[in-house]
Amino acid sequence: MTIYRRTMQMTVYIDAQPVEDVVSVQCSFSTSDPVAKAQVVLRSYPKFADNNKQLEILCGATPGSGDALRFLGIMRAPQYGAQTQRRVTITGLGTLNRAAEYFNWEDYKTVGGLLPQDLLGVSATKALSQPVGTAGQIISAVLQRCGVRFNASDIHDTGRMYPWHFFEHFVWNAGTPSDLGNINQVWQDQGQSGLDYIQTYNQIEAEYSETVIVDPVTLQQKTTNPQGGFYKIFETLGGRVVCIRIGGRPRNAIDSTNGTPHVFVEGVNITDGRITRGYPVANTVLVKGFDRGDGLGPEFYCLKSSNPLMGNFRYSDPQPPNSQMIEHSTVMPDPALPPDATRKDRALLMVHGASDYNTAGAGMDCETVAKARMLEVNRVPITGSVTTVEDWIIGPGQTVLVAGTYDSHTGNTLPDRLATNEKLWVESVTINCADNNGAPQFTQELSLTGGGWPDNTPQ
Numbered sequence: 001m002t003i004y005r006r007t008m009q010m011t012v013y014i015d016a017q018p019v020e021d022v023v024s025v026q027c028s029f030s031t032s033d034p035v036a037k038a039q040v041v042l043r044s045y046p047k048f049a050d051n052n053k054q055l056e057i058l059c060g061a062t063p064g065s066g067d068a069l070r071f072l073g074i075m076r077a078p079q080y081g082a083q084t085q086r087r088v089t090i091t092g093l094g095t096l097n098r099a100a101e102y103f104n105w106e107d108y109k110t111v112g113g114l115l116p117q118d119l120l121g122v123s124a125t126k127a128l129s130q131p132v133g134t135a136g137q138i139i140s141a142v143l144q145r146c147g148v149r150f151n152a153s154d155i156h157d158t159g160r161m162y163p164w165h166f167f168e169h170f171v172w173n174a175g176t177p178s179d180l181g182n183i184n185q186v187w188q189d190q191g192q193s194g195l196d197y198i199q200t201y202n203q204i205e206a207e208y209s210e211t212v213i214v215d216p217v218t219l220q221q222k223t224t225n226p227q228g229g230f231y232k233i234f235e236t237l238g239g240r241v242v243c244i245r246i247g248g249r250p251r252n253a254i255d256s257t258n259g260t261p262h263v264f265v266e267g268v269n270i271t272d273g274r275i276t277r278g279y280p281v282a283n284t285v286l287v288k289g290f291d292r293g294d295g296l297g298p299e300f301y302c303l304k305s306s307n308p309l310m311g312n313f314r315y316s317d318p319q320p321p322n323s324q325m326i327e328h329s330t331v332m333p334d335p336a337l338p339p340d341a342t343r344k345d346r347a348l349l350m351v352h353g354a355s356d357y358n359t360a361g362a363g364m365d366c367e368t369v370a371k372a373r374m375l376e377v378n379r380v381p382i383t384g385s386v387t388t389v390e391d392w393i394i395g396p397g398q399t400v401l402v403a404g405t406y407d408s409h410t411g412n413t414l415p416d417r418l419a420t421n422e423k424l425w426v427e428s429v430t431i432n433c434a435d436n437n438g439a440p441q442f443t444q445e446l447s448l449t450g451g452g453w454p455d456n457t458p459q
Contacts, residue, residue: 008440009067010433012040013056014049014075023087024434025057027071027237030447031246031396031427034195034234036094038071045088051076055092059433061442064391065257070431072239073097095149095239099194102146104174113174113191115167119145131161131362135201138162139233139243142172146194150241157231157243158207162325164363166290169324172197198233204323204364205231206372207245225455227251228372230321236395248375249452250399250423257392262400263408264386264446266416271443275384275402275418277451281377282317283310287366289326289353299329299353301366305378317377321369328365329353375452382424382451388444398426402448424450 012019021043028037038057057071073094081087108118116122117132119141133141136157143150163170175189208228212221229247236242254261264270283306289299306312329352334341357365386402394400401423404416415421428447434440 006061006063006440008061008433008435008442009059010435011058011067013054013058014046015053016056017046017048019046019049020044022435024432025059025071026433027057027059027092027431029234029236029396029429031232031234031425033428034199034232035097035100036071036073036092036235036239038073038092038094040075040090040092042088042090043086045078045080049075049078049090055090057092059431059442061389061391061440064442065393066391068393069238071237094235096195096233096235096241098148099143099146099198102194104172104191104194104197105188107174107176110176111168112171112176114172116162116170119172131164134159134161135205135231136243139198139201142194142198143241148194148241149239154240154242154244155233156245158205158364160205160357160364161362162201162364164327164360166292166327169290195233200323200325202230202232202243203321204325204369206321206364206369207231208368208371208375224453225251226371226375226453228368228375230372232397234396236397237393240395242397244397246397246425247372249379249455250425250450251455252399254401254423255394255398257394260392262392262394262398263406263413264388264390264400264402265406266404266418268406269388269390270402271387271389273384273386273402273418275382275420275448277419278381278383280307280309280315280379281381282315283307283312283378284314285317285320285370285373285377287320287326287370287373288322289329289364289366290324297353298324299326299355299366301329301352301370303367303370303374305374307378309380317373321373325364326366326369327363328355328357328360330356330367331365332356332358379452381449382420382422383447383449384418384420385445385447388446389442390444391442392444394426394429394444394446396426396428399423400426400446400448422450424448 012022023041026039052074055075058067058069060066060068073092076091079089107113116138120133122132134157136155140155173192175191210223210226229245231245233243284304286302291298333356403413403421405414413421427449430445432443
């Protein structure tokens, strides 16, 4: 085990005023819980502290990243303890909490809330059913309305335009009646939160790609390196709000801090670790989209696959990402059907519905969503956690390498007791910094996920 000799820094500000008597701080960030969380333990409660005041937490180690900004948000709900060692605990909520606590109440066109064109300031003369912007543009407009600070360059998307034709399911609900003929509703319910509305796009914003290779002997086409996922919004270190694609097996480069790759090695910089190699969830994904109400059912796409553990028996995805916001069935029109084939003829194939993205030119399709979802369910999932004393700048959504041995010169790695030697997604990070009776402690606990078809291996 490597011995680290270093000093620790821990600084807390409330409304830009330094806080004294800090015992410990904890900062948590996650892709599944988008709002950053923090806890600050103090020996006494500052007179200038109060709910909703700005909270900044800087901590780290030297050598390392030092007194780096880890958390930026607001303070809430101080908790007082009556133990022998008197303590006060302050809770922190990150920048994205503004979107979680902002509930829409506006309804310009009496459609039940705000449309994407309302958010983007598109001319009122443009039809409600015409595409007006990408998910990234719509999400950015929502964040602005909620008062969330962000950089537009951090909000990524697939580039597809919404809505294609049916605007009803793209309304940011205001709690108002969407049917003016309903005279029974004379009140306004609570509207939909900004974060909840953003996450409806996260559920459908999917991408998928693969590499096609030709066997030089048989001339048969094979695919390799399938990659894709869903765009998710969450908060990372320093109050930074991002929307990036995460999913499947990480095939991008390992993230680094000041040129040092985030490689975690047993017996070197992993103080505790647990890895589980699970069982596939499903080998069949059926995604259902928009239902036009014509009696032919919703747009859909059924993707069937197999794996060595489940074989060809059908194991259906128990939680498919169905959404009325998915307006098409396939990416391209079915070449086996004539262009004038009816919706009924197409639906009778039992593989997909009628509408396709290529013909429409806007909206999302069930096929892309199903393929992105298949990367998550049709694999041996690798989940677990590692605890490290490394003071690297690590946030959720990053890619790290976990291995048993690592040669920094050649890059060669081997598995060991954790039976892991591959890249993994960082699903969550918990940073702990404390003064334990004069002994400084700094650790980072990473929750990891990954697994899937190995790189450059034909299927």
